[in-house]
Amino acid sequence: MIPATLLTNALLVGAVLFCLGLVGILTRRNLIVMFLSAELMLQGVSVTLVAWSRYHGDWGGQVLVVFVLTVAACEAAVALVFVLQAFARTGRLDASAWQALREENLPRVIDHGLPADDRVVPSWPHLSPAGVLPEGDDSRSLERDHV
Amino acid sequence: MDPVAATTLPIPGLLLAGSVAALAASLWLLLPKTSDTVNSRRLGFVLGAAALIGFAATGRSLGGVGEDAVFLTVAGIAVISGLATIVTRSPVYSAIWFAMALAGVSGVLLVLGAQFLGVATIVVYAGAILVMFLFVLMLAQPSGMAPYDRVSNEPMLAAAAGAVLLGLLTLSIGRLSAAEPPACCRLPSRAQAMAAAPTEGAGSEDDRSATLLAPATAGVESVDADEVAHLGAELFGRHLFAVEVAGVLLLVALVGSIAVVSRGEATETDHRRESR
Numbered sequence: 001m002i003p004a005t006l007l008t009n010a011l012l013v014g015a016v017l018f019c020l021g022l023v024g025i026l027t028r029r030n031l032i033v034m035f036l037s038a039e040l041m042l043q044g045v046s047v048t049l050v051a052w053s054r055y056h057g058d059w060g061g062q063v064l065v066v067f068v069l070t071v072a073a074c075e076a077a078v079a080l081v082f083v084l085q086a087f088a089r090t091g092r093l094d095a096s097a098w099q100a101l102r103e104e105n106l107p108r109v110i111d112h113g114l115p116a117d118d119r120v121v122p123s124w125p126h127l128s129p130a131g132v133l134p135e136g137d138d139s140r141s142l143e144r145d146h147v
Numbered sequence: 148m149d150p151v152a153a154t155t156l157p158i159p160g161l162l163l164a165g166s167v168a169a170l171a172a173s174l175w176l177l178l179p180k181t182s183d184t185v186n187s188r189r190l191g192f193v194l195g196a197a198a199l200i201g202f203a204a205t206g207r208s209l210g211g212v213g214e215d216a217v218f219l220t221v222a223g224i225a226v227i228s229g230l231a232t233i234v235t236r237s238p239v240y241s242a243i244w245f246a247m248a249l250a251g252v253s254g255v256l257l258v259l260g261a262q263f264l265g266v267a268t269i270v271v272y273a274g275a276i277l278v279m280f281l282f283v284l285m286l287a288q289p290s291g292m293a294p295y296d297r298v299s300n301e302p303m304l305a306a307a308a309g310a311v312l313l314g315l316l317t318l319s320i321g322r323l324s325a326a327e328p329p330a331c332c333r334l335p336s337r338a339q340a341m342a343a344a345p346t347e348g349a350g351s352e353d354d355r356s357a358t359l360l361a362p363a364t365a366g367v368e369s370v371d372a373d374e375v376a377h378l379g380a381e382l383f384g385r386h387l388f389a390v391e392v393a394g395v396l397l398l399v400a401l402v403g404s405i406a407v408v409s410r411g412e413a414t415e416t417d418h419r420r421e422s423r
Contacts, residue, residue: 002259008320010259013222015316017229023309024233027178027299032238032284036245040229043252050261059381065264066382069271070393074400076276080283081404087287094295
């Protein structure tokens with residue numbers, strides 16, 4: 001049993017997490033970030049369920065959260081497989097790469113022009129070279145300049 | 148709701164409206180757009196902090212969030228990391244921030260007294276699901292900062308919708324505590340009824356197993372030492388069929404994802420053969 005003040009505060013935290021996840025899934029276009037936002041919404045619902053469960057002294061809410069965990073694991077596995085397939089087909093993780101599947105009367109999403117080179121180059125730590133420089137630069141093309 | 152109850156709302160309306168507006172503006176400024184500058188992001192951070200303080204203040208006027216510093220800390224970690232999850236441009240950083248939000252949520256669950264779920268959130272989410280996300284990011288990351296990570300769909304509308312929804316939820320949570328009838332005419336909740344009922348002595352082993360097998364009497368005491376045992380008794384007692392269904396669901400998801408992957412690889416090699 002928890003007091004009513006802790007209940008309302010926990011409900012508030014759950015509401016904030018749910019709304020943040022909602023905004024994320026509505027705005028972001030990266031498929032993986034969209035799934036992360038959906039998981040954030042699930043977390044908000046879990047907090048709400050546990051708060052009510054503890055307030056009423058009933059185990060039903062916590063049991064439901066256990067099933068939420070199960071379904072989230074299944075959903076993530078299946079969804080990530082489809083994300084990988086979509087990436088293999090289009091080479092992008094963009095949700096609007098699949099906008100050819102839209103209804104006929106809906107407009108096409110057109111990207112606004114990005115500014116050409118205003119990307120802030122992150123300052124990575126610079127390590128002074130030591131030892132012998134390895135032969136062969138074939139692996140250079142596999143390196144990424146960012147994460 | 149009658150106007151008397153509306154005037155005696157525990158939430159100051161102006162504070163709530165200000166918090167909603169600040170949250171909407173902050174989300175709009177922070178979400179990836181084409182017209183981002185460093186200054187607009189800084190302003191977004193400041194407005195977001197103001198909105199968080201405003202919502203914490205509404206929570207304080209609801210109950211007394213300042214009394215519980217542990218709860219305030221873990222809730223702040225969860226909310227701030229959740230915000231960072233959806234506004235970070237790089238998906239890898241987004242996943243890392245989501246792990247941080249999971250840590251905060253797990254702390255909130257522990258404060259609420261759900262020890263098993265707090266630990267299971269860390270183990271299942273951060274240990275398994277998030278690592279799977281990171282593996283997929285490693286497999287499917289195009290080189291270069293992708294343009295679709297720097298542009299988002301309708302940031303202004305979505306931020307306004309999310310902030311308004313949060314305001315409405317806060318309002319209804321406030322009415323929940325305001326509309327609570329006085330103690331004389333309130334229906335006793337199930338836990339109170341159980342607490343009022345005479346409890347059996349839990350001395351011998353038989354009594355212990357009897358309480359384990361009767362999950363309706365669980366959760367009465369404020370600090371539950373046998374929380375996991377009670378949850379397990381409830382899960383495998385009343386909800387045994389649902390546990391079986393969840394097992395079948397896991398199996399189906401496993402088989403289905405493997406089938407989709409192998410079929411997809413087969414078609415990929417077919418395409419390559421045809422193109423040759």
